[in-house]
Amino acid sequence: MRVVLAGGGTAGHIEPALALADALRRGDPNVGIVCLGTERGLETRLVPQRGYELALIPPVPLPRTLTPRLLTVPGRLRGAINAAAAVLDQAQADILVGFGGYVATPGYLAARKRKVPIIVHEANPKPGLANKLGARFTEHVAVSHADSPLPNPTFVGIPLRRxxxxxxxxxxxxxxxxxxxxxxxxxxxxxxxxxxxxxxxxxxxxxxxxxxxxxxxxxxxxxxxxxxxxxxxxxxxxxxxxxxxxxxxxxxxxxxxxxxxxxxxxxxxxxxxxxxxxxxxxxxxxxxxxxxxxxxxxxxxxxxxxxxxxxxxxxxxxxxxxxxxxxxxxxxxxxxxxxMGRRDADVALAKMVYDVVHSAGAGR
Missing domain, CATH: 3.40.50.2000 (Glycogen Phosphorylase B;)
Structure with missing residues (x-):
């Protein structure tokens, strides 16, 4: 199995992704894992420290207000989507798991373009723009709050370090x-x-x-x-x-x-x-x-x-x-x-990854 994780930017996005990576490796030491990131995020330090491959794509932070920078977004986003699609191709990805943040948006769009199955993980009670978008492309949405407004939510909690x-x-x-x-x-x-x-x-x-x-x-x-x-x-x-x-x-x-x-x-x-x-x-x-x-x-x-x-x-x-x-x-x-705590969210999310990949493989 080959998995691409899109969880760059802040520790809140990166740590759950790495906890999932660890759980997948415990289940199968041969699983292929690539983390999407940008040169600006903490992932440039955290991902290599944990022994995982990091593939960098151009950062495309979306402005929160109407500014001239908004006009530059479509072209820059297109470049980031193409870069993410190239990572999916090179990794021969069976699935993309996104954790929100500005790395996830081009990841979701590239996965949709390549018809790669998507899982969205949302850690917060109020989902961000990236995960709102990603949840439109998949039925597999893992959440950490049972009353999440995202469609098709499955409560798993937040994957934590062992x-x-x-x-x-x-x-x-x-x-x-x-x-x-x-x-x-x-x-x-x-x-x-x-x-x-x-x-x-x-x-x-x-x-x-x-x-x-x-x-x-x-x-x-x-x-x-x-x-x-x-x-x-x-x-x-x-x-x-x-x-x-x-x-x-x-x-x-x-x-x-x-x-x-x-x-x-x-x-x-x-x-x-x-x-x-x-x-x-x-x-x-x-x-x-x-x-x-x-x-x-x-x-x-x-x-x-x-x-x-x-x-x-x-x-x-x-x-x-x-x-x-x-x-x-x-x-x-x-x-x-x-x-109120959950210690096995990494295992629950890893099971979801296996189930989606196997289901997608059986449907081909």
């Missing part, structure tokens, strides 16, 4: 805290804002460092590589550990009793899968999808939700510290979060 999907936080907790230089027996809060950090979240958390110390709570704070926030040194009280980046998020999750973070689709899926409750601080821009990602988990009792504008040291002291000081409540929230 080290996350198989993580046992309780069994790994002591090792994980030792890895980050934390004590084994103190309530621990993990703070992160994505690969680049989040300035407003960082500022509120660092300013609340004295409150954390007074409450006997230790903190692991992933500030992001471009951020310099760091609490004032203190000779007493629990540790407040800041690191610029973390390539072992499985250990970061295992070290924590609770998280404070943004509410991207991948973040919400990972935290629910490992049963880690969180304070979700949705990104205040875009179409509000981060709030929609977090709301079902919060409604089930697996977290708290606070607007970015309301997050402050005072809010942390009044709303978060009492939760961390109550182990029974943290345990209840962990159980509730875990019920």
């Amino acid at each position: 080290e996350i999907a198989t993580l046992d936080r309780l069994a790994t907790g002591d090792k994980a805290r030792s890895y980050f230089g934390l004590l084994p027996d103190l309530p621990t809060l993990l703070i992160f804002g994505g690969s680049q950090g989040a300035r407003s979240l960082n500022q509120a958390a660092v300013a609340a460092a004295p409150y954390f110390r007074q409450a006997g709570i230790q903190v692991l704070h992933i500030v992001g590589p471009k951020n310099t926030e760091e609490p004032e040194p203190s000779s007493g009280g629990p540790q407040y550990v800041t690191i610029p980046y973390c390539d072992r998020m499985d250990l970061a999750y295992a070290a924590a009793d609770m998280a404070m973070c943004r509410a991207g689709a991948m973040t919400c899926a990972e935290l629910a899968a490992v049963a880690l409750p969180a304070v979700y601080v949705p990104l205040p821009i875009g179409n509000g999808e981060q709030r929609l990602n977090a709301e079902p988990i919060v409604a089930a009792g697996g977290g708290l939700l606070v607007d970015n504008a309301e997050l402050s040291p005072d809010w942390i002291a009044r709303h978060l510290l009492p939760v961390l000081a109550d182990p029974a409540r943290v345990a209840h929230m962990s159980e509730a979060a875990g019920k």
